[in-house]
Amino acid sequence: xxxxxxxxxxxxxxxxxxxxxxxxxxxxxxxxxxxxxxxxxxxxxxxxxxxxxxxxxxxxxxxxxxxxxxxxxxxxxxxxxxxxxxxxxxxxxxxxxxxxxxxxxxxxxxxxx
Amino acid sequence: xxxxxxxxxxxxxxxxxxxxxxxxxxxxxxxxxxxxxxxxxxxxxxxxxxxxxxxxxxxxxxxxxxxxxxxxxxxxxxxxxxxxxxxxxxxxxxxxxxxxxxxxxxxxxxxxxxx
Numbered sequence: 001x002x003x004x005x006x007x008x009x010x011x012x013x014x015x016x017x018x019x020x021x022x023x024x025x026x027x028x029x030x031x032x033x034x035x036x037x038x039x040x041x042x043x044x045x046x047x048x049x050x051x052x053x054x055x056x057x058x059x060x061x062x063x064x065x066x067x068x069x070x071x072x073x074x075x076x077x078x079x080x081x082x083x084x085x086x087x088x089x090x091x092x093x094x095x096x097x098x099x100x101x102x103x104x105x106x107x108x109x110x111x112x113x
Numbered sequence: 114x115x116x117x118x119x120x121x122x123x124x125x126x127x128x129x130x131x132x133x134x135x136x137x138x139x140x141x142x143x144x145x146x147x148x149x150x151x152x153x154x155x156x157x158x159x160x161x162x163x164x165x166x167x168x169x170x171x172x173x174x175x176x177x178x179x180x181x182x183x184x185x186x187x188x189x190x191x192x193x194x195x196x197x198x199x200x201x202x203x204x205x206x207x208x209x210x211x212x213x214x215x216x217x218x219x220x221x222x223x224x225x226x227x228x
Contacts, residue, residue: 004155032213043117043203043219051213089155093213101217103155 002027004092004104012110017080021107023073023090031095035064035075038087038106047075047088080111116140117220119204124225126191126198134189134223136204145187146205146217149173156203162187163209191225199227 004025013019025033032051036044048057048064050073056065061078077084090104116139126132136145144163148156158171162181176195181187191198204220 009153034216036219041201041222041224043205043221045219046216049214049216091217093215095213101158103157105153105155 002092002094002102004090004102006088006090006104006107008107009105010108010110012112013080015080015082015111015113019077019080019109021075021077021088021090021109023075023104025071025073025090025092025102025104027071027092027094027102029094029096030068030071031093031100033064033066033073034091034093035062035073036089036091038089040086044089077109080109082111082113085109085111117204117206117218119202119220119223121223122221124223126225126227128227129193131190131192132225134191134202134204134225136187136189136220137185138187138204138206138218138220139185140206140218141184142206142218143184143209144207145181146207147171147177147179147187147189148203148205150201150203150222159189159202197227198225200225 007022034049035047038044047062050066052068063076066073087106087108089106092102118137120135146161147159157173160179162168178190202223205217207217
């Protein structure tokens with residue numbers, strides 16, 4: 001069964017600190033993996049998209065890594081800000097055309113001043 | 114939120130009522146999706162449509178209905194048959210091409226509460 005698992009479920013850090021969120025998947029075939037940021041009560045917004053041939057991709061203070069062999073991805077946030085408080089969702093696409101997006105349950109990040 | 118609008122932002126439904134959630138897009142995307150989001154769960158697919166006048170059931174279609182009469186519009190009706198409709202509903206769009214960089218865009222969501 002295609003699944004995407006994220007850890008931790010929730011995380012609290014102090015402003016200015018770094019953190020890393022994890023995503024493990026068992027989706028096959030694999031097309032791409034994306035990370036979304038979702039503010040409370042809003043729709044998700046894309047941070048990064050990576051195909052199997054890409055190991056890392058950055059978007060400002062957000063850096064995503066992908067290990068297609070171990071089927072693991074991480075999202076690293078550098079020098080966190082209060083505005084980083086949100087849920088971060090890992091989504092894997094199997095590219096098959098049907099149900100092609102498999103969503104993780106997300107990591108809820110809280111950044112404290 | 115891009116070029117996707119959802120209305121209303123908040124919706125209250127009484128028991129036994131049908132309600133319709135609106136989703137409109139100006140991104141010229143072929144595919145449109147409806148997801149339901151509950152606390153502690155990943156987004157679950159209700160219905161999706163890849164072309165006008167055609168749509169397919171997702172994983173949790175029971176108690177919901179949709180139509181796709183125009184490329185720009187994909188309304189979702191929550192019927193009285195849906196026993197637990199209180200949730201956050203998200204509409205999304207993307208291209209139907211084969212590029213691995215196809216990005217799915219989301220609307221701002223509608224929060225439905227049953228009174």
